[in-house]
Amino acid sequence: MxxxxxxxxxxxxxxxxxxxxxxxxxxxxxxxxxxxxxxxxxxxxxxxxxxxxxxxxxxxxxxxxxxxxxxxxxxxxxxxxxxxxxxxxxxxxxxxxxxxxxxxxxxxxxxxxxxxxxxxxxxxxxxxxLKRLVEQALRAQSAPIPRQAPPGVTEREREVLELVGAGLSNPEIAARLHLGVTTVKTHVANLMTKTGSANRVQLAVYAAHLP
The missing domain is CATH 3.40.50.2300 (Response regulator)
Incomplete structure (x- = not known):
């Protein structure tokens, strides 16, 4: 509770x-x-x-x-x-x-x-x-390093990652991808582990670096 x-x-x-x-x-x-x-x-x-x-x-x-x-x-x-x-x-x-x-x-x-x-x-x-925090984080980096999705990220996780980067909440992502909110939460948790992100802001910044 x-x-x-x-x-x-x-x-x-x-x-x-x-x-x-x-x-x-x-x-x-x-x-x-x-x-x-x-x-x-x-x-x-x-x-x-x-x-x-x-x-x-x-x-x-x-x-x-x-x-x-x-x-x-x-x-x-x-x-x-x-x-x-x-x-x-x-x-x-x-x-x-x-x-x-x-x-x-x-x-x-x-x-x-x-x-x-x-x-x-x-x-x-x-x-x-979230959009403003990501933009500030990107501006604070003198030379952003292009990244690729880490090994092991599935196509569905990549879709979730892009929507996190766009600032969507878990319910919004669930509605967009026709998934349950619990499933989205699991994808986000897996993405944080795979990208080494401590929170949603870091994950959104990571998404902003992807081509």
Missing amino acids: IRVMLVDDQQLVRAGLRMLCESDPEMEVVGEAADGAAAVRLAEQVHPDVILMDLRMPGMDGTTATARILAQRPSARVVVLTTFDDDDHLYPALASGACGFLVKDASPAELLDGVRRAAAGDSPFGKAV
């Missing part, structure tokens, strides 16, 4: 997130907080596996709360869920220790998939956010 904590200053948003998360038999919402300071206190009490964290809140903001929660509970996984996906919000949130960044217009399937991936140690990012 994935223990989920919700942090958002809007009660209606928290209610919707609770209903969505509790519709999944693998998830349990163990607490809600309306601001960052309350989130820090609550995380110590309920021991969440995954925290869905808003950024703009009265008092302590989500970035500060993320840093303080992770200083106390480094095993927790914080996924930012915000209306604002600009760089001024993205990079401070990642620097504070957030493992993922989703925008509030994400589909229910994408959000639930993001919670599962975060709990499993992955880094869920929205399509536009």
